[in-house]
Amino acid sequence: MVVKVEKLVKRYNDLIALDHFNLEVKEGEVFGLLGPNGSGKTTAINCILSLLKYDKGNIEVFDKPMAPDAYDIKRDIGIIMQNVAVFDELTVYENIDYFCGLYVTDKEKRKKLVKEAIDFVALNDFKKFYPKKLSGGLLRRLNIACGIAHKPKLIILDEPTVAVDPQSRNNILEGIQKLNAEGATIIYTSHYMEEVEQICSRIAIMDKGKIIATGTKDELKSMIEIGEKISVELFTKVEHILSDIQKIKGVTSVNYENDLLVIKSKRGYNNLTNILDYLKENKISYGRIYSELPTLNDVFLEITGKQLRD
Amino acid sequence: MFLHIFLNRLKCLIRDKQVMFWTLMFPILLATMFKMAIPDVVNLEKFEPIDIAVINNVEYQNNIAFNSALSSVSSKESSSDLMFNTKIVNEEEAKELLKNNKISGYIILNDGPKIVVKESGFKQTILKQFINEYLQVTSQYHNILESNPASIQNFISELGSSESYIKEVSSNNDAPNSSVSYYYALIAMTCLYGAMHGMKEVLSVQANQSPQGARVSLAPTNKLKVFASSILAATVIQILIILILLTYLRFALNLDFGNQIGYIILTAVCGSLVGVSFGAMVGSIIKGKEGLKISIIVSFTMLFSFLSGMMWLDIKYIIANKVPILSYINPANVISDAFYALYYYDTYTRFFTNIGVLCVFSIIFYLITFFIMRRQKYASI
Ligand SMILES: Nc1ncnc2c1ncn2[C@@H]1O[C@H](COP(=O)(O)OP(=O)(O)O)[C@@H](O)[C@H]1O
Numbered sequence: 001m002v003v004k005v006e007k008l009v010k011r012y013n014d015l016i017a018l019d020h021f022n023l024e025v026k027e028g029e030v031f032g033l034l035g036p037n038g039s040g041k042t043t044a045i046n047c048i049l050s051l052l053k054y055d056k057g058n059i060e061v062f063d064k065p066m067a068p069d070a071y072d073i074k075r076d077i078g079i080i081m082q083n084v085a086v087f088d089e090l091t092v093y094e095n096i097d098y099f100c101g102l103y104v105t106d107k108e109k110r111k112k113l114v115k116e117a118i119d120f121v122a123l124n125d126f127k128k129f130y131p132k133k134l135s136g137g138l139l140r141r142l143n144i145a146c147g148i149a150h151k152p153k154l155i156i157l158d159e160p161t162v163a164v165d166p167q168s169r170n171n172i173l174e175g176i177q178k179l180n181a182e183g184a185t186i187i188y189t190s191h192y193m194e195e196v197e198q199i200c201s202r203i204a205i206m207d208k209g210k211i212i213a214t215g216t217k218d219e220l221k222s223m224i225e226i227g228e229k230i231s232v233e234l235f236t237k238v239e240h241i242l243s244d245i246q247k248i249k250g251v252t253s254v255n256y257e258n259d260l261l262v263i264k265s266k267r268g269y270n271n272l273t274n275i276l277d278y279l280k281e282n283k284i285s286y287g288r289i290y291s292e293l294p295t296l297n298d299v300f301l302e303i304t305g306k307q308l309r310d
Numbered sequence: 311m312f313l314h315i316f317l318n319r320l321k322c323l324i325r326d327k328q329v330m331f332w333t334l335m336f337p338i339l340l341a342t343m344f345k346m347a348i349p350d351v352v353n354l355e356k357f358e359p360i361d362i363a364v365i366n367n368v369e370y371q372n373n374i375a376f377n378s379a380l381s382s383v384s385s386k387e388s389s390s391d392l393m394f395n396t397k398i399v400n401e402e403e404a405k406e407l408l409k410n411n412k413i414s415g416y417i418i419l420n421d422g423p424k425i426v427v428k429e430s431g432f433k434q435t436i437l438k439q440f441i442n443e444y445l446q447v448t449s450q451y452h453n454i455l456e457s458n459p460a461s462i463q464n465f466i467s468e469l470g471s472s473e474s475y476i477k478e479v480s481s482n483n484d485a486p487n488s489s490v491s492y493y494y495a496l497i498a499m500t501c502l503y504g505a506m507h508g509m510k511e512v513l514s515v516q517a518n519q520s521p522q523g524a525r526v527s528l529a530p531t532n533k534l535k536v537f538a539s540s541i542l543a544a545t546v547i548q549i550l551i552i553l554i555l556l557t558y559l560r561f562a563l564n565l566d567f568g569n570q571i572g573y574i575i576l577t578a579v580c581g582s583l584v585g586v587s588f589g590a591m592v593g594s595i596i597k598g599k600e601g602l603k604i605s606i607i608v609s610f611t612m613l614f615s616f617l618s619g620m621m622w623l624d625i626k627y628i629i630a631n632k633v634p635i636l637s638y639i640n641p642a643n644v645i646s647d648a649f650y651a652l653y654y655y656d657t658y659t660r661f662f663t664n665i666g667v668l669c670v671f672s673i674i675f676y677l678i679t680f681f682i683m684r685r686q687k688y689a690s691i
Pocket residue numbers: 012015017035036037038039040041042043044690691
């Protein structure tokens with residue numbers, strides 16, 4: 001087990017930020033920690049890294065107890081914090097070199113590693129730039145390069161794509177998959193379910209300091225009652241339609257909002273044709289119609305009763 | 311590793327424009343303004359006789375040699391070529407006069423002349439110099455005077471004129487006239503601004519103070535080792551700055567530090583250590599944004615400098631008299647007092663006492679910093 005957290009409790013005065021939090025991350029995974037803002041993702045990461053004191057619990061990294069002076073463990077960890085952590089007075093190159101130098105003392109070896117890190121985040125044209133001159137996306141990429149230059153076995157990224165343009169976001173997500181392909185275990189926190197679905201092999205969903213579900217994205221989706229979700233654009237009065245559709249077998253909920261009729265069915269029922277037939281028979285005109293499979297948001301919604309992103 | 315951190319921290323400090331402004335440019339600008347605003351040499355022509363008193367006791371009345379020596383350099387109506395404006399009073403009156411700043415000091419004869427002063431300054435130095443000279447010359451003339459009272463004239467001429475005194479005080483001890491005092495306070499201020507560098511270095515390694523610090527704390531190295539090399543970088547930068555300032559004062563503003571330059575540099579270096587350690591302490595105690603810490607350091611430094619007489623010299627003496635403890639716990643005052651001690655005292659006791667106090671400050675500040683920084687885990691980040 002690369003990371004093993006058992007019954008972790010962390011309080012900030014009266015606020016319980018982590019409430020018997022458990023986590024197991026296996027070697028070679030891209031592990032996603034998905035949860036809304038304030039759910040305790042950063043707190044969990046900081047506890048795992050031994051930056052924060054915690055009230056109870058047990059934390060092991062690489063099967064050894066984690067501590068601030070567990071240098072043999074720390075040597076193999078790379079961290080990309082949610083706040084950009086670079087020195088404004090050092091250039092892109094110097095920053096990566098400085099942080100890499102805290103891990104790798106051999107100068108020649110370090111030179112090679114820094115170059116690789118710069119290639120990796122595609123910042124070659126910006127080597128001599130100071131951080132203040134970089135756009136949000138490029139700055140995030142520099143932040144990542146500083147965390148991974150020493151080729152760690154475990155890489156922890158805490159919301160690395162906040163305030164990033166789509167191009168940098170793709171660069172970052174692809175980069176993470178590449179790092180994983182090269183053998184690193186990844187822990188990735190985010191409140192964007194699309195990203196987590198896209199890159200993570202296993203996902204834990206978090207709310208209010210607790211893990212509420214863990215599994216692959218398919219496992220998570222199969223945990224919930226809801227299967228298919230059908231949306232129909234409608235521009236007419238709908239009261240009787242709502243009650244009619246509700247009677248179709250397998251339909252669990254029908255909602256009408258902003259000209260959009262949303263029909264959710266139980267897992268295992270395929271109601272798209274039934275609904276199309278119903279609309280045709282009753283000569284109801286409609287706009288677009290589409291069917292979706294459940295998302296992690298639906299999973300979150302079903303378990304917590306609220307949206308992942310509000 | 312040590313060198314790697316040291317060199318990179320040097321770069322960071324030198325390239326930080328805000329901090330460089332406060333620590334280097336601001337003192338240079340201020341010194342330049344001082345130069346334009348205050349005349350910087352003692353003007354011998356304009357020398358005013360110094361108000362002093364002598365206690366009228368039996369020994370005074372019987373000591374003809376001293377009597378004539380004093381009257382040869384004194385006048386009752388303040389005529390300009392004489393050194394002292396001497397009142398003959400009893401001890402009570404003298405104390406009263408001194409208390410009310412009517413005189414710079416008084417002489418009491420009690421088994422030889424002794425001086426009593428309230429503060430140290432140019433005038434007091436002249437008085438002291440006169441007594442020293444008198445004692446030296448009397449020891450040579452002692453026997454002759456007893457056997458041949460007529461030789462008293464030679465004796466007096468040996469004591470010399472007021473002008474030669476002032477010149478002597480000026481050349482031997484580099485005449486710390488009041489304008490130089492402003493520069494002392496300025497150097498002290500610059501030393502204390504080293505706090506900026508110390509503060510920055512704490513910030514750069516403390517996980518609960520900055521994301522950069524968090525990154526450093528997560529590296530497989532002892533944070534205190536990283537800090538040691540960072541703080542060394544800060545100290546080196548600060549000492550360079552103080553040397554640049556001294557060079558600027560000496561060669562651009564033509565300030566004469568005389569032959570005591572080695573001691574002056576020693577003082578500036580010790581002062582810089584205090585400054586850097588003070589900043590490290592502020593940085594580790596106060597949790598908050600860098601801007602807040604900079605304001606705190608600037609405010610404290612300006613307050614310390616003000617109380618040590620950078621803007622208004624008299625405040626220094628007022629504090630020394632009314633709340634002497636404050637003069638000792640104000641590092642700016644200890645630094646400038648070390649400079650004074652270099653000039654006003656023939657022995658180095660007071661100077662080295664000040665240097666010792668500075669070292670103690672540094673040690674205390676670093677101990678506090680160490681105890682705060684030793685923590686590796688935080689309740690909150
Ligand atoms: N330093 C702190 N002091 C007090 N409360 C905090 C502190 N840091 C975080 N919190 C609170 O703890 C909870 C979890 O925060 P955090 O771990 O930052 O969540 P996330 O990273 O998932 O957005 C939030 O309610 C937040 O307000």
